[in-house]
Amino acid sequence: MADVAINTTSRSAKAGSRARPVSGVRKFFQKKSTVAFFMALPLILLIAILVVYPALYSIHLATLNKSMQRYVGFGNFTFLFTRETFWMVVRQSCLFAITAVIFKAIIGFVAAHFVHNVPANKQRKWRGMLLVPWVVPPAMSTLTWLWLFDPSYSAFNWILAHFSIGPIPWTGDTGWARFAVILVNIWAGAPFFLILYLAALKSVPEQLYEAAAIDGCNWWQRVWFITLPMMRNIIAITALFSLIVTFANFDIVRILTAGGPLDSTHLFATWAFKLGIESSDIPLGASVSLFMFPILAIAAIFILRDINQRGNEAS
Numbered sequence: 001m002a003d004v005a006i007n008t009t010s011r012s013a014k015a016g017s018r019a020r021p022v023s024g025v026r027k028f029f030q031k032k033s034t035v036a037f038f039m040a041l042p043l044i045l046l047i048a049i050l051v052v053y054p055a056l057y058s059i060h061l062a063t064l065n066k067s068m069q070r071y072v073g074f075g076n077f078t079f080l081f082t083r084e085t086f087w088m089v090v091r092q093s094c095l096f097a098i099t100a101v102i103f104k105a106i107i108g109f110v111a112a113h114f115v116h117n118v119p120a121n122k123q124r125k126w127r128g129m130l131l132v133p134w135v136v137p138p139a140m141s142t143l144t145w146l147w148l149f150d151p152s153y154s155a156f157n158w159i160l161a162h163f164s165i166g167p168i169p170w171t172g173d174t175g176w177a178r179f180a181v182i183l184v185n186i187w188a189g190a191p192f193f194l195i196l197y198l199a200a201l202k203s204v205p206e207q208l209y210e211a212a213a214i215d216g217c218n219w220w221q222r223v224w225f226i227t228l229p230m231m232r233n234i235i236a237i238t239a240l241f242s243l244i245v246t247f248a249n250f251d252i253v254r255i256l257t258a259g260g261p262l263d264s265t266h267l268f269a270t271w272a273f274k275l276g277i278e279s280s281d282i283p284l285g286a287s288v289s290l291f292m293f294p295i296l297a298i299a300a301i302f303i304l305r306d307i308n309q310r311g312n313e314a315s
Contacts, residue, residue, distance in 0.1 A: 143255060
């Protein structure tokens with residue numbers, strides 16, 4: 001009986017120890033969200049060092065005078081508002097980004113449909129060829145385009161001469177220079193839309209197309225009522241990401257036109273470089289670069305709000 005009592009007591013003690021509540025600190029570190037946070041912490045710190053700190057430092061620089069020795073508050077911003085070149089850069093940046101993103105989306109959508117309808121054993125080859133413009137470093141590809149647009153030995157003008165057209169001042173005229181810059185950006189960025197749209201197309205159930213075909217829908221109706229609604233979120237996210245990258249584009253404009261002629265092709269990034277580095281007015285250049293944030297923030301708010309509303313409606 002004594003042995004039974006001892007065993008009963010030991011089992012009770014073990015059960016009590018098992019039932020003992022886990023401490024708050026231990027429970028905190030056992031959460032999946034906590035583990036995920038600590039695994040992502042190195043990346044968070046890297047982003048903070050490479051993105052957050054430069055952004056805060058640029059805000060600080062924008063409040064200083066040219067010699068960076070005196071605080072001027074919003075003086076640099078009010079000075080920019082009085083310059084016609086600044087408003088021309090704003091218009092040019094919006095024109096460049098919106099036009100390029102629209103055409104990249106259209107070309108990527110059409111090319112994604114083409115590759116999607118190619119036999120499976122040939123899709124890898126087509127994907128590889130169509131992704132080349134996006135894979136090649138922008139500086140290298142833009143140099144090639146610069147030679148194609150060169151007024152002295154332009155390959156385009158040589159071809160047009162056979163049709164008694166030209167020569168065209170591709171980088172010497174305001175209209176043609178803007179066209180050239182947008183064209184190169186579309187050529188380099190369309191494959192990004194292609195690969196994402198192709199992935200989205202492969203996720204659309206084939207049963208929807210089969211049911212629509214049975215109901216007598218033509219190709220355009222299937223695209224309008226099935227493909228576009230199913231791809232609407234990925235189209236919005238891709239457009240937002242491309243808008244941010246295109247708005248801050250630097251290398252294409254810098255190599256192709258250097259902002260000319262007469263500053264008519266400058267974007268925020270290239271004009272900020274010209275003011276801050278070439279003209280040795282770093283605070284003014286920082287002020288120009290900061291103007292990208294409110295414009296892109298407004299675009300992001302509208303696009304993400306639309307995606308969130310559709311998600312709520314779907315749920």
